[in-house]
Amino acid sequence: MSIIEVKNLKKYYQVHKKEPGLIGSIKSLFKREYEDVKAVNNVSFSIEEGELVGFIGPNGAGKTTTLKCLSGLLYPTSGKLEVLGYNPWDRKHEFLKQISLVMGQKNQLWWDLPAMETFILNKEIYEVPQEKFDHVLNNLVDLLEVKDVLNIQVRKLSLGQRMKCELIAALLHSPKVLFLDEPTIGLDVVMQKKMRDFIKSYNQKYKATIILTSHYMDDVSQLCERVIIIDKGKLIFDGSLREIVEKYADHKIIRVVFSKAIDAKKLEKIALVKEYNYPSAVLTVKREASNVAAAELLKNFPIADLNIEEPLIEDIIAEVFTGKDVS
Amino acid sequence: MKTLSLKSLPAKMLAKKYLQIVKISWTNTLVYRLSFILWRLESIILFLGTYLFWLAVYHNSAQISSYNKTTMLTYIIGILILRNLVFSSRINQAAEDIASGGLNKYLVKPMEYFHWLIGIDLGDKIAQLFFLFFELIAIFLIFKPPFFIQTNIAYLIYFLISSSFSILIYFYLSLIISLTTFWYPEHNGWPQRFLFDTMIIFLSGGWFPLDILPLPIYRFLSLLPSTYLRFFPLKIYLGQLELKEIIKGLILMFLWIIILRRLTNFIWQKGLKTFTAVGI
Numbered sequence: 001m002s003i004i005e006v007k008n009l010k011k012y013y014q015v016h017k018k019e020p021g022l023i024g025s026i027k028s029l030f031k032r033e034y035e036d037v038k039a040v041n042n043v044s045f046s047i048e049e050g051e052l053v054g055f056i057g058p059n060g061a062g063k064t065t066t067l068k069c070l071s072g073l074l075y076p077t078s079g080k081l082e083v084l085g086y087n088p089w090d091r092k093h094e095f096l097k098q099i100s101l102v103m104g105q106k107n108q109l110w111w112d113l114p115a116m117e118t119f120i121l122n123k124e125i126y127e128v129p130q131e132k133f134d135h136v137l138n139n140l141v142d143l144l145e146v147k148d149v150l151n152i153q154v155r156k157l158s159l160g161q162r163m164k165c166e167l168i169a170a171l172l173h174s175p176k177v178l179f180l181d182e183p184t185i186g187l188d189v190v191m192q193k194k195m196r197d198f199i200k201s202y203n204q205k206y207k208a209t210i211i212l213t214s215h216y217m218d219d220v221s222q223l224c225e226r227v228i229i230i231d232k233g234k235l236i237f238d239g240s241l242r243e244i245v246e247k248y249a250d251h252k253i254i255r256v257v258f259s260k261a262i263d264a265k266k267l268e269k270i271a272l273v274k275e276y277n278y279p280s281a282v283l284t285v286k287r288e289a290s291n292v293a294a295a296e297l298l299k300n301f302p303i304a305d306l307n308i309e310e311p312l313i314e315d316i317i318a319e320v321f322t323g324k325d326v327s
Numbered sequence: 328m329k330t331l332s333l334k335s336l337p338a339k340m341l342a343k344k345y346l347q348i349v350k351i352s353w354t355n356t357l358v359y360r361l362s363f364i365l366w367r368l369e370s371i372i373l374f375l376g377t378y379l380f381w382l383a384v385y386h387n388s389a390q391i392s393s394y395n396k397t398t399m400l401t402y403i404i405g406i407l408i409l410r411n412l413v414f415s416s417r418i419n420q421a422a423e424d425i426a427s428g429g430l431n432k433y434l435v436k437p438m439e440y441f442h443w444l445i446g447i448d449l450g451d452k453i454a455q456l457f458f459l460f461f462e463l464i465a466i467f468l469i470f471k472p473p474f475f476i477q478t479n480i481a482y483l484i485y486f487l488i489s490s491s492f493s494i495l496i497y498f499y500l501s502l503i504i505s506l507t508t509f510w511y512p513e514h515n516g517w518p519q520r521f522l523f524d525t526m527i528i529f530l531s532g533g534w535f536p537l538d539i540l541p542l543p544i545y546r547f548l549s550l551l552p553s554t555y556l557r558f559f560p561l562k563i564y565l566g567q568l569e570l571k572e573i574i575k576g577l578i579l580m581f582l583w584i585i586i587l588r589r590l591t592n593f594i595w596q597k598g599l600k601t602f603t604a605v606g607i
Contacts, residue, residue, distance in 0.1 A: 071435050075600040093437035101435045108432040110351065112358040117351060124347045125438045127340060 003177060003209045004047040004070065009079035011040040011065050039065040041233035042079075047211070052203045054224030055213040058321055062233040063213040064103075067179045070211070071101040083177060097126055100175035104182035107162065108169055109154045115165040116150045119172060126173035133172065140168045143198060160191040167195075171202070178202075180212040184219055192216065196223055217314045231321055241313065249316045252290040254283045256297060257305040270296045279304070284311075344438070345446045352417070352450025366416050367458055374407040377534060378470070392539040398565050399536075401475040404466070405561040406533055411455045413493045413556055414527075417448045421505035422516030430602070441502070441595075448498065475565060482566050485573050489560040492580040496552050499587035500527075506591070509598030532558030552583040 017035050018028045040062040047053055055063045068074040069081060072088035072095070081088055086095035109118045123133045141147050144164040149157055157165065163183065170178070180199065184192045200223055203210050214220055220227055221241055229237040229244075237244060254271060258279045267273050271283035271293050285293040290308050297303060356363050381403055385396040394402065421444060424430040433440045466472070477483055504523045508516035528534065530553035537558045538545050548554050559576050562568050568576070 068431075073431055073434050074602070091434065096435060096437040099435070101431075103431070106428065106431060110355070113351070113354055117354065121347050121351060122436075124340075124344045125436050127437075 002046040003049045003051075003084060004045075004211075005080070005082040006046065006066075006070070007044050007080040009040055009043045009066065009069060009081060010038070010077045011062075011069055011074060012077045013037045013039055038233045040069070040076075040230075043230065043233070043235045045228055045235065045238055047209060049209055050203070050207040051226060052200070052210045052212065052224050054220035054227040055211055055230070056217075056220055056227055056317065057213075057230040061230045063230060064181050066230070067101065067181055067211065067213065071099060071179055072096070073101075097173060098175055099177045099179070100170040100173070101179045102166055102170045102181065102183055104163065104180075104185035107154070107166055109162065109165055111155050112153060114151045115146075115154055115157075115169070118154075118165075118169050119150075122169055122172050128173055132174075136172055136174060137168070140171060143201070144168065144194075159186050160188065163187060163191075163195070167198070174206060176206075176208055178208055178210045180210060182214055183212065184214060184216055192218070199223060217312075217317070221313050229317065229320065236320065244316060244320075245310060245313070248320055249311050250287055251284045251311065252287055253309045253311050254285060254290065254294060254297070255305075255307045255309065256281050256283065256301070256303055258302055259304040260302040262301055266300070270300075344442075345449070348443060348446030349450035349453070352447045353454060356451065356454050362416075363454075367455075367462070370407065370410055370459075371462060373410070373528070373533070374403070374466075377406070378403050378472075381535075392536070393567060394536060394539070397473040397475050398567075400472045401565065402536055402561055404463075404472065404474065405564060406557055408459065408463075409490065409493070409557040409560060410533070411459045412452065412490060413497045415448050415451060415497065415501065417451045418444060418498065418501040418505055419516075419520055420444070420447065421502060422508040422520060425505070425508040425598070425602070426512040426515040434599075441591075444502070445498075477564050477566055479566060482563055485577070486560050486564045489555065489563055489573075489577060489580065492577065492584060493556045493560055495584050496580065496587060497556055499584070499591050500552060502591050503587070503594060506594045506598050509594075509601055527553055527556070530554065531556040532561070536562075538562075550579075552580075552587065555580045555583070 013036070014034045015037050016028065016032045018024050039060075043062070043066065055066070057063050065074065069076050070083055070088055072091045075089055084095060084098055086092055088095065109115055110121075119137060122128075123130075128136075141150070144167065146161060146164050146168070149161050149165070154162060154165065163186075167183065183199065184195050187195060196219060199210065199212065202208055212219065212223065224241070226240055227237070227244065228235060237247075239247075253274075258281070261278060264273065264276050264281075267276070267281065267283065271285040273281060273283055275282040283293070294306060294308055297306060378400065381399050384391065385399065389395060391399070421430075421440075424433070430440070433443055467474075477486070501523070504519055505516060507519050511519060530548065530551065532554070537548050537554060540548070555576065559580075563573055563576075
């Protein structure tokens with residue numbers, strides 16, 4: 001049985017349009033024109049227990065809206081949602097006790113109080129027994145190395161320390177389903193990696209089902225077997241990362257370093273030149289033609305070094321979004 | 328659907344939850360010292376304004392409507408006490424939570440948001456009354472006001488019952504104002520709050536006892552819930568109402584509580600459906 005089941009989910013917002021300027025403001029005072037924004041438009045997918053799924057898409061694609069619907073914050077315009085057998089919108093306490101939503105840009109910690117106060121409050125709200133609370137807390141504090149900051153006012157913590165504490169607050173009740181909305185936003189590279197490792201281990205240790213959204217491809221490519229891509233409210237891909245590469249990357253990249261100056265125009269007969277800065281060049285060729293092109297290059301040019309590479313996952317996805325035919 | 332039912336939890340768990348919320352409320356009060364001090368200051372200034380005004384008025388006349396100097400000044404001090412007991416600044420928080428999307432963090436927790444507000448409000452009331460106690464001592468030492476002490480136990484009991492009803496009525500009224508932020512989020516719902524705060528001072532008898540107004544106006548005001556927030560309990564305390572009037576008032580208060588509670592839940596459910604949880 002799947003843990004998360006989404007069928008034809010739609011969420012439309014009404015926003016009012018306003019013409020720019022003072023006159024526009026006055027007009028909108030008397031007559032407001034509303035416009036439907038289709039934040040999520042007919043999205044379906046299902047997720048099994050223990051899966052770690054990456055949710056990607058450009059800004060405003062509908063990722064966060066979907067997560068908010070799944071955690072019961074938003075009332076879907078239409079469609080069927082089921083998480084752990086519950087309808088999220090009912091916000092049954094038994095349901096809420098098994099999930100957690102972490103939003104990188106919003107905090108649940110009390111800004112003016114030490115993180116520990118929030119933890120204790122959550123313990124009472126989620127009715128976590130003292131023993132279990134101590135055990136889980138110690139565990140998390142060790143893993144994330146935040147022992148020293150628990151009793152410092154949250155407003156005085158660094159972003160990284162705060163995010164770690166946010167995560168602890170969200171995990172104290174050992175949720176079975178975890179929605180992480182940009183958990184690594186604003187963190188430095190080292191911290192991002194730590195966060196990633198932690199998420200991975202939590203997923204494996206507790207068999208937790210996790211949906212994660214992120215702008216950083218590294219998060220997704222290192223954590224998630226499966227990715228769901230949405231754009232403008234529509235689901236445009238659901239499958240493994242490898243499949244994306246196979247499906248959308250119809251080309252490969254050849255990096256060459258020349259040993260002598262060459263006539264760049266000649267290069268174009270063999271492959272599409274993306275960059276040429278003597279002595280190096282970056283070329284793209286059709287996937288199936290890559291070997292032939294490489295051989296041609298070696299034959300016709302003075303070459304010091306040559307590499308055939310898969311395109312970066314970021315670039316593939318950027319191409320997916322910028323209107324290549326993806327149906 | 329969600330209502331304000333407290334039945335679902337064992338009492339002990341509930342008590343622990345509330346205790347923790349009350350604690351958070353206090354710690355927050357101490358952190359936001361300035362707004363706490365300003366709220367106290369506002370309370371004192373409003374009191375001094377009305378007190379000194381009525382003191383001056385009674386300089387020339389011994390009796391106005393059914394009030395002599397003692398009962399009037401007792402009334403004004405009573406207004407101060409009930410302001411701290413009945414009114415609350417913490418329910419404004421709901422408007423801010425809704426407008427800023429901070430409501431999210433409560434909604435994803437296995438807890439009713441209204442219970443949270445009650446807990447926060449409770450903590451706040453205890454803190455306000457604690458400080459009021461010292462302020463009252465100062466007021467009595469400085470102004471030595473004549474004070475009417477009600478000795479009839481029955482009146483005192485009715486006073487306490489009506490005051491507890493007042494707390495509920497104010498809670499729902501104020502919450503409804505906060506909930507309008509779902510539809511009018513401008514400035515975190517401050518405009519409607521400002522109008523409410525201003526009107527409620529007058530309509531609850533904060534400037535003067537409502538029965539010194541012309542009878543038709545007073546009769547009309549008697550139907551509104553605001554009249555029962557402070558004026559009505561104080562009238563009982565002063566022993567100026569007959570039993571029949573007291574019972575009639577208490578029944579009306581009870582009806583208002585039921586109506587306002589239903590209305591609050593209705594608006595809450597409607598509001599949540601339009602809630603966009605801020606940001607796509």
